[in-house]
Amino acid sequence: MSLDVKNLEESFELVKPKADEFATSFYETLFADNPGADKLFEKTDMAKQKKMLVASLVLVVENLRKPDALTDTLKKLGARHVNYGTLEEHYPLVGGALLKTFESYLGDKWTPEVKKAWEEAYGTIADIMLKGAAEAEGAKGS
Numbered sequence: 001m002s003l004d005v006k007n008l009e010e011s012f013e014l015v016k017p018k019a020d021e022f023a024t025s026f027y028e029t030l031f032a033d034n035p036g037a038d039k040l041f042e043k044t045d046m047a048k049q050k051k052m053l054v055a056s057l058v059l060v061v062e063n064l065r066k067p068d069a070l071t072d073t074l075k076k077l078g079a080r081h082v083n084y085g086t087l088e089e090h091y092p093l094v095g096g097a098l099l100k101t102f103e104s105y106l107g108d109k110w111t112p113e114v115k116k117a118w119e120e121a122y123g124t125i126a127d128i129m130l131k132g133a134a135e136a137e138g139a140k141g142s
């Protein structure tokens with residue numbers, strides 16, 4: 001995993017003090033841009049969910065320098081998402097909403113470099129989660 005750790009860390013620091021608002025805004029964007037997506041979260045405690053979103057972003061950013069530890073955690077997270085009804089095609093939608101939320105919070109600090117750093121990071125995270133999901137599916141079938 002060769003991610004732009006500096007840009008990821010620095011931009012995330014700017015968002016951290018407003019983490020709760022950020023999480024609320026993320027889910028608003030996700031549901032506004034993807035009618036029907038709220039169905040997946042019908043039984044979800046959204047207050048808890050928002051905390052988990054922020055916690056998982058913190059976990060990822062804080063462990064960027066220890067990618068091995070992160071890989072195992074993310075694979076397991078991906079495997080659990082199979083049970084939440086998450087499909088492969090949902091990942092870019094969540095990524096799109098996440099990037100849009102970052103853009104609106106970072107304003108002129110949302111530079112092309114920062115954007116690229118988050119696109120790559122999200123893509124890497126999603127790939128690892130999907131790998132975990134596929135492995136869990138495979139294990140079920142055998």
Ligand code: HEM
Nearest residue numbers: 040041043044045052053056080084086090091094125126
């Ligand atoms: C980088 C991508 C993602 C991350 C880091 C992430 C993170 C999390 C975390 C930490 C939880 C808490 C439960 C657990 O730890 O197992 C969770 C639950 C959930 N996520 Fe995600 N997620 C991601 C992508 C997605 C996508 C693409 C969808 C599909 C729309 C999705 C839908 C859900 C749902 C429905 C739950 C279950 C809530 C419940 O317990 O009712 N997630 N996610």
